[in-house]
Amino acid sequence: xxxxxxxxxxxxxxxxxxxxxxxxxxxxxxRRHHAATVLVTAIGLxxxxxxxxxxxxxxxxxxxxxxxxxxxxxxxxxxLVSALACTxxxxxxxxxxxGPAEEFYLLLLCSAxxxxxxxxxxxxxxxxxxxxxxxxxLYGMLAYAFHERRSLEAGxxxxxxxxxxxxxLLFGMALLYSQTGRLDLAGLxxxxxxxxxxxxxxxxxxxxxxxxxxxxxxFHLWAPxxxxxxxxxxxxxxxxxSKIAAFIILLRLVVVSPAFQGEWLQETLVVLALAxxxxxxxxxxxxxxxxxxxxxxxxxxxxxxxxxxVVSDGLxxxxxxxxxxxxxVTVLAAFGVITVLSSPYGGADAAALHHYRGxxxxxxxxxxxxxxxxxxxxxxxxxxxxxxxxxxVALGVEAERWWLVGGIIVGSAIGLYYYLRVMVTLFxxxxxxxxxxxxxxWGVRAGGVVVMGLALLVLLLGVYPAxxxxxxxxxxxxxxx
Amino acid sequence: MTLVWLILIPFIGxxxxxxxxxxxxxxxxWIALGTMLLELAMTLGLWLYGDFRLPEAGGGASQWAMExxxxxxxxxxxxxxxxxxxxxxxxxxxxGFLGMLAVVCSWKEIVGRxxxxxxxxxxxxxxxxxxxxxxxxxxxxxFWEMMLVxxxxxxxxxxxxxxxxxxxxxxxxxxxxxxxxSGLLMLVAILGLVFAHHAATGEYSFSYDDLRNTPLSxxxxxxxxxxxxxxxxxxLPVVPLHGWLPDAxxxxxxxxxxxxxxxxxxxAAYGMLRFALPLFPEASQAFAPIAMGLGVLGIFYGAVLACxxxxxxxxxxxxxxxxxxxxxxxxxAGTQLALQGVVMLMVAHAFSAAGLFILSGQIYERLHTxxxxxxxxxxxxxxxxxxxSLCFVAASLGMPGTANFIGEFMxxxxxxxxxPVVVAVSSVGLVLAAIYSLFLxxxxxxxxxxxxxxxxxxxxxxxxxxxxxxxxxxxxxLYPQPLLETTGAAMSEIQRxxxxxxxxxxxxxxxxx
Numbered sequence: 002x003x004x005x006x007x008x009x010x011x012x013x014x015x016x017x018x019x020x021x022x023x024x025x026x027x028x029x030x031x032r033r034h035h036a037a038t039v040l041v042t043a044i045g046l047x048x049x050x051x052x053x054x055x056x057x058x059x060x061x062x063x064x065x066x067x068x069x070x071x072x073x074x075x076x077x078x079x080x081l082v083s084a085l086a087c088t089x090x091x092x093x094x095x096x097x098x099x100g101p102a103e104e105f106y107l108l109l110l111c112s113a114x115x116x117x118x119x120x121x122x123x124x125x126x127x128x129x130x131x132x133x134x135x136x137x138x139l140y141g142m143l144a145y146a147f148h149e150r151r152s153l154e155a156g157x158x159x160x161x162x163x164x165x166x167x168x169x170l171l172f173g174m175a176l177l178y179s180q181t182g183r184l185d186l187a188g189l190x191x192x193x194x195x196x197x198x199x200x201x202x203x204x205x206x207x208x209x210x211x212x213x214x215x216x217x218x219x220f221h222l223w224a225p226x227x228x229x230x231x232x233x234x235x236x237x238x239x240x241x242x243s244k245i246a247a248f249i250i251l252l253r254l255v256v257v258s259p260a261f262q263g264e265w266l267q268e269t270l271v272v273l274a275l276a277x278x279x280x281x282x283x284x285x286x287x288x289x290x291x292x293x294x295x296x297x298x299x300x301x302x303x304x305x306x307x308x309x310x311v312v313s314d315g316l317x318x319x320x321x322x323x324x325x326x327x328x329x330v331t332v333l334a335a336f337g338v339i340t341v342l343s344s345p346y347g348g349a350d351a352a353a354l355h356h357y358r359g360x361x362x363x364x365x366x367x368x369x370x371x372x373x374x375x376x377x378x379x380x381x382x383x384x385x386x387x388x389x390x391x392x393x394v395a396l397g398v399e400a401e402r403w404w405l406v407g408g409i410i411v412g413s414a415i416g417l418y419y420y421l422r423v424m425v426t427l428f429x430x431x432x433x434x435x436x437x438x439x440x441x442x443w444g445v446r447a448g449g450v451v452v453m454g455l456a457l458l459v460l461l462l463g464v465y466p467a468x469x470x471x472x473x474x475x476x477x478x479x480x481x482x
Numbered sequence: 483m484t485l486v487w488l489i490l491i492p493f494i495g496x497x498x499x500x501x502x503x504x505x506x507x508x509x510x511x512w513i514a515l516g517t518m519l520l521e522l523a524m525t526l527g528l529w530l531y532g533d534f535r536l537p538e539a540g541g542g543a544s545q546w547a548m549e550x551x552x553x554x555x556x557x558x559x560x561x562x563x564x565x566x567x568x569x570x571x572x573x574x575x576x577x578g579f580l581g582m583l584a585v586v587c588s589w590k591e592i593v594g595r596x597x598x599x600x601x602x603x604x605x606x607x608x609x610x611x612x613x614x615x616x617x618x619x620x621x622x623x624x625f626w627e628m629m630l631v632x633x634x635x636x637x638x639x640x641x642x643x644x645x646x647x648x649x650x651x652x653x654x655x656x657x658x659x660x661x662x663x664s665g666l667l668m669l670v671a672i673l674g675l676v677f678a679h680h681a682a683t684g685e686y687s688f689s690y691d692d693l694r695n696t697p698l699s700x701x702x703x704x705x706x707x708x709x710x711x712x713x714x715x716x717x718l719p720v721v722p723l724h725g726w727l728p729d730a731x732x733x734x735x736x737x738x739x740x741x742x743x744x745x746x747x748x749x750a751a752y753g754m755l756r757f758a759l760p761l762f763p764e765a766s767q768a769f770a771p772i773a774m775g776l777g778v779l780g781i782f783y784g785a786v787l788a789c790x791x792x793x794x795x796x797x798x799x800x801x802x803x804x805x806x807x808x809x810x811x812x813x814x815a816g817t818q819l820a821l822q823g824v825v826m827l828m829v830a831h832a833f834s835a836a837g838l839f840i841l842s843g844q845i846y847e848r849l850h851t852x853x854x855x856x857x858x859x860x861x862x863x864x865x866x867x868x869x870x871s872l873c874f875v876a877a878s879l880g881m882p883g884t885a886n887f888i889g890e891f892m893x894x895x896x897x898x899x900x901x902p903v904v905v906a907v908s909s910v911g912l913v914l915a916a917i918y919s920l921f922l923x924x925x926x927x928x929x930x931x932x933x934x935x936x937x938x939x940x941x942x943x944x945x946x947x948x949x950x951x952x953x954x955x956x957x958x959x960l961y962p963q964p965l966l967e968t969t970g971a972a973m974s975e976i977q978r979x980x981x982x983x984x985x986x987x988x989x990x991x992x993x994x995x
Binding site (some may be wrong): 214224277376381382383385391394395398399409410412414417418421422425428429466467470471474 | 556623630631659663
């Protein structure tokens with residue numbers, strides 16, 4: 002087929018992000034300038050975000066490799082917003098970095114482009130390409146503060162385990178191809194025969210690979226170490242963009258492909274979801290490091306989100322959309338606070354819980370932000386997290402999946418314990434502990450403004466969610482499959 | 483709009499308190515006091531000018547005295563739907579009054595972070611008012627969960643750490659997890675009801691009036707009713723689910739205990755009256771014997787354990803469990819008399835428990851202990867405090883002349899035609915009430931004195947507070963009619979909804995025995 006202008010318009014966000022990456026690269030080659038690089042990156046990402054309005058006019062539209070429908074637009078918007086937040090946080094984090102700071106944004110842009118490809122892919126080739134383009138720059142980002150032992154360890158750990166997951170992915174694809182002779186998702190769906198053991202094995206292996214990216218139990222072991230070791234902005238990116246893209250493609254696979262709708266795989270998904278909710282929450286209980294705690298919390302949240310994969314009809318797409326939005330906004334704000342409080346020259350990031358003891362009495366507004374995010378992660382009313390949890394429970398009740406509903410309730414009850422622990426630490430009287438503090442003017446800097454804005458958004462979505470729900474509904478209605 | 487303001491005033495007042503802390507520690511206290519005074523004045527104004535008499539039989543007219551409604555999340559038919567009837571009015575007035583008391587009684591007790599303390603205190607009250615006004619189930623749940631957060635902070639940050647691992651943070655966390663987890667069960671039940679309604683009519687609605695007519699199979703109704711019941715039972719508390727209450731009370735600051743015992747427990751009873759019974763009348767009828775059994779268990783369990791306590795606040799906490807047993811029996815008896823008695827008892831218990839908690843707070847300020855083995859012989863050393871203690875203890879054991887007597891009497895009287903055995907058994911609980919009350923008086927105020935020197939008597943603030951409370955206890959004990967008239971219409975509506983199925987088919991097994 003030939004590419005028409007319409008197709009190019011549909012791919013505009015991707016093109017813009019890639020162009021920005023090239024511009025940043027050339028800029029670095031010419032002259033290093035941190036602020037200018039950040040500015041170019043931010044402008045590029047904003048343009049891409051604006052171009053979505055144009056893209057919306059031409060959807061749904063397909064090429065053999067990519068599909069641009071409501072789901073793609075939704076994922077792209079979330080990825081771009083997260084990447085923007087990471088860029089701004091990166092600026093605050095790397096401001097006084099003595100080494101080369103500019104390449105971070107190059108890696109970030111490439112990774113974001115990978116995420117966008119992954120979310121739009123409807124062919125196993127683009128799926129693989131997108132996943133690798135998403136992951137490769139992430140190794141570099143995680144090991145960016147390589148003079149820190151932990152950062153380097155995080156990068157290498159993620160690299161090696163990711164490579165293993167990729168091997169699974171390729172093997173799974175090969176098995177599917179051997180059985181159906183097709184690589185596009187629609188072709189896989191049509192050429193697929195029920196109770197074909199090899200195809201089932203292939204689907205299972207792909208599930209393993211994507212489950213690794215989503216850190217679903219039992220493929221979650223890397224998550225806490227990597228989150229803890231990686232620099233703040235990179236961990237933020239890993240917790241937001243990487244997970245959004247991987248989840249969207251998994252949703253696409255489950256909705257479109259019958260290989261993922263068989264009885265056996267459904268049951269597997271139920272068991273995995275239950276295990277993820279419970280194990281994630283249980284392991285978070287004893288953590289004394291906020292980044293590790295958030296890693297486990299993120300594991301648990303994707304356990305809840307997997308309910309949408311299991312049900313996969315009715316409210317499922319809408320639920321997945323709403324939950325992803327609420328989760329991403331919350332998690333960006335939470336990591337944002339950690340990043341604002343950290344900087345790579347004071348040693349490792351300020352992540353130990355005792356760093357936060359009595360923060361309220363020094364930085365009331367920053368503490369308010371962190372409190373709101375903890376409440377939101379716990380799903381308490383007045384925050385976005387409550388709307389997300391409401392949707393997930395509603396989905397479970399509607400589909401009468403009582404085991405999953407029970408899992409959500411038990412998981413949430415366990416989860417409360419550690420969210421409350423973090424919250425109360427913030428308000429306790431300060432002991433003579435080593436201080437980690439934000440710069441005094443954090444509130445007027447870009448990073449601080451983003452963090453405050455995200456916190457307000459969490460509250461706004463919690464109190465007045467109707468526009469978000471409408472938006473997700475419209476997008477879900479125009480998605481293919 | 484008046485109803486919206488009733489909810490907003492405490493929230494705005496709380497924010498003001500927080501922000502004015504930098505101008506001195508007294509300003510937040512006065513603002514908080516003013517806020518609650520305004521709340522109370524508005525409620526009393528509504529009471530004076532409103533009409534809460536019985537609507538026409540058959541209920542052609544709306545059952546609400548005031549209503550306010552605006553769409554919120556159209557996707558699921560969720561509205562911000564507030565409504566007021568006699569029951570909510572009485573409970574909101576109670577909230578305003580006890581809110582004032584909570585502010586006044588922490589005047590000297592709370593010295594650190596005054597602004598943030600009053601923010602939390604007022605937000606609890608705002609959430610509670612929201613619970614009493616919301617009749618959209620989503621909105622109700624919203625406030626129900628929301629009010630836990632400031633209560634958590636109140637206990638965790640300003641509470642007392644007890645001995646041997648009984649930390650205030652532990653108690654606060656326990657409180658939060660108990661109520662939140664049971665709240666999620668209620669969310670599941672609400673959603674189950676909504677989807678059943680959706681299946682029957684094709685429309686999503688969280689409105690109380692719509693959902694009341696949802697056709698449900700017996701089994702389904704029972705499960706959903708249990709979801710609601712467990713959430714309310716944890717908060718009331720009903721005995722096997724009461725584990726959080728003694729700890730939370732013992733570690734909470736005085737204002738927190740007053741709010742907990744006076745208002746938060748009442749939200750549970752209100753929830754049963756407003757939602758659990760009218761939404762699932764048949765299932766509630768079928769469940770009534772078990773609920774009453776749990777009520778009787780609670781009466782005895784609370785009373786017996788109260789006798790063995792060393793900590794004065796734990797003792798009062800256990801008496802609360804015992805009193806709430808009567809409330810539970812009255813609610814599930816479902817006769818007009820019993821339901822009216824429940825309201826009366828809720829109000830009376832709020833006054834007497836608040837009085838006792840404030841008194842024990844005042845004793846703590848003077849002796850720096852809540853351990854009763856280190857008290858004794860306080861009569862004569864503490865000015866008028868022991869006298870007030872005697873009055874509130876008498877109220878708590880249900881002495882005629884106090885409001886508690888009216889409440890308990892009406893509950894038992896109203897329950898007798900339905901379940902005579904339950905009444906006979908739980909009357910024994912009244913004897914136990916006398917025993918633990920006398921224990922309390924004996925251990926704290928009589929007996930050998932631990933020292934000779936007189937302690938500081940009540941100052942004018944404390945004296946006024948206690949006198950006001952006592953006056954109300956006696957007023958409602960001697961002339962309960964205004965209260966009963968205000969809630970009469972609401973209670974007869976609940977009684978009608980609850981009793982209808984009983985007339986047609988089911989009869990209580992108790993009646994046969």
